[in-house]
Amino acid sequence: MTMTNDATLMRLEQVAKVFPNGTVALRGVDLAIEQGKVHGLLGANGAGKSTLIKILSGAFSATGGQIFWKNAAVQWTTPKEVKAMGVATIHQHIPVVPTLSVLENVFLDEDRGWRRSGSSRRRLDELFTRVGYWLDPDALVNDLSIGQRQMVAIFQAVGSGAELIVMDEPTASLATDEREVVYRTVRRLAKVENKAILFVSHFLDEVMALTDCVTILRDGQAVMRAETADLDEARIAEAIVGRQIVAMVRAEHKRLPDAAPVVLELRNLASPGKLAPFSFKLKAGEVLGVAGLLGSGRSELMHAIFRADRDATGEVLVTGRAIPRSTAAAVKAGIALVPEDRVDQGLIPAFEIWRNTTLPALNGVSAGNCLPLREREIERATEAIQRLKIKAQSPDILVTELSGGNAQKVTIGKWLFSDAKVFLLDEPTAGIDIGAKADILRLVRDLAATGMVIVVVSSEFEELLAVADRIIVMRDGQCIAERAAHETTEHELVLLAGGQSAINPSAAATSPQPNGE
Structure with missing residues (x-):
């Protein structure tokens, strides 16, 4: 009492x-x-x-x-x-x-x-x-x-x-x-x-x-x-x-080959009142975790990379080519965004699974790159259901009838058949059950293994430790620290995100520079 x-x-x-x-x-x-x-x-x-x-x-x-x-x-x-x-x-x-x-x-x-x-x-x-x-x-x-x-x-x-x-x-x-x-x-x-x-x-x-x-x-x-x-x-x-049991074994620390190509590069990417300048490079197969609390600027960073922020300055480059400030240009260049608000921003609720799944790459299911063919769209959606273990009786199910975890899988699955080279995942496991979380975190690893670059935001720092190679910590629109995932702990990340400058100040970085670059 x-x-x-x-x-x-x-x-x-x-x-x-x-x-x-x-x-x-x-x-x-x-x-x-x-x-x-x-x-x-x-x-x-x-x-x-x-x-x-x-x-x-x-x-x-x-x-x-x-x-x-x-x-x-x-x-x-x-x-x-x-x-x-x-x-x-x-x-x-x-x-x-x-x-x-x-x-x-x-x-x-x-x-x-x-x-x-x-x-x-x-x-x-x-x-x-x-x-x-x-x-x-x-x-x-x-x-x-x-x-x-x-x-x-x-x-x-x-x-x-x-x-x-x-x-x-x-x-x-x-x-x-x-x-x-x-x-x-x-x-x-x-x-x-x-x-x-x-x-x-x-x-x-x-x-x-x-x-x-x-x-x-x-x-x-x-x-x-x-x-x-x-x-x-x-x-x-x-x-x-607390003394929580880690739900997933951490990804084994891997050193990317020196010859691994740079896929994503930011050069002084900033947004007035939202983001301080960011400059970093990510190589093929690299997973970058973004840790921070609500209001730290995590989502703003993702939107700026996706070229959705009209006020953003600086450059975003994919495989060495600068991307114009346009979401259409970002998608064409190979950037895929899975937003935090999957209902309002990631899916079209009135559409079935198959319509949502094929939206970003209709040319692959169209006759003469012009008229989408339903039969091909159904085939692609069926493949996504099987690959991502989406629990649905058929591709004809409306996404509003799916559980949160399965709906989130659809928002990811719709990009799997595009030419995506960079995946931006903003709170991909928020509000879903532990089984679906494990599936999505395994998918992040699998995508990275194919050479994709993954940038993942999560409030669950334990998840970042499970999948990321490196983690940057954000606060007030700035990167206040960078850590190799295998060299930090959830405890330290909580401290950093909560305002302590660093446990080891000499180890903190103001801007991430992966692999010594």
Whole structure:
């Protein structure tokens, strides 16, 4: 049972969540949140943080345990009940309406009658003064920066009169100066206004600097609760990672032949406000892992390589030839992208497996390179199903009817019959089961063995260690370190991504240069 004192505002005892399909998300979590303190909540992807936050916000109901508010047992069924009690949640995807003004957003949950009252502006000005941050009340949120939108969400929470504010990764997408504004606001809310703050973050340096205490979740359980002053980043990283069994044996370290040709080269590839300049070369058969946390610039790097970033500068070369700033040119040159959002960006949901599979290379299934032949498309899709072990009764199945893992295999499979030389895989195993993960990671190795270059982004650093030859670590759009995969650990990668400059500073690199180049 969690120890409490008079300052405890909310207490969780053995809170559990089992979904109808049998998935166990929380196995009995104890947590005590005190007034006037910033309580950090940490854990790896899949540890249970998101589920716990949804329970606290009223989006999910717990299936076991008890929640206490001011020492009284409570139970709620809707987010509205939670807000009325005094809990406000600022979700990772900033909950604001872009077509409304700052003023309208801040008081969005109130009755519409307030809009005709001049008191609303006075209340907003009072909020600005309390927090020490000012915005134009009439500015459309759509015209604000990400950091300013985050502040609008904070004003919403404070303006609601909430005593507990849950912040889910509030700085993940912010620039350094915008983060400082959030830090200052969080400290003021806790120390001056005596609010309780539950602060969810992957950034270990900000957790150390900002929080009073931390709880770490792993595999649906709270495995550590400690005062921040008694911890260091190494202990936190060890608790997050735990003594997990590596699901896949690491790829054997291989030294690429000196004569192996350079397939992909970046020359000062950059994007204003997104990416610092990147320059590196990858040889045939090489797998580069990209480690970093949400907002570190991982996906932006992939999009820039794929020539999808119109603002990008610098050069991308495939087999020595510069690629124009066009996704069509990138595909023609042999670059394939499997995006993080497979539903909206990687597949056409209204199409069957066979239509999705043949899209990037219709000339190979067309008569006279003009008219696609369904019979050939079906044959190719059938081959992809067999090769990738896609669980589907036939190629005629809509991709929306597939499980997450099988749908992801289709997004990869559609490139296997193209002239791809470079595979860009952005979170290829996110949200899929362990069996499908193993299949995809084995496929990465197999593709590399044929001489392809693979660049793979993953939040699961264990997976990068399993398949990559080298790993670069990103933060704030920069490469802050490079490691040979066989010379690093998940523990070190967590530390680096979380803000520690390097365990061995002399080993860190500002720009990856593979194989001594």
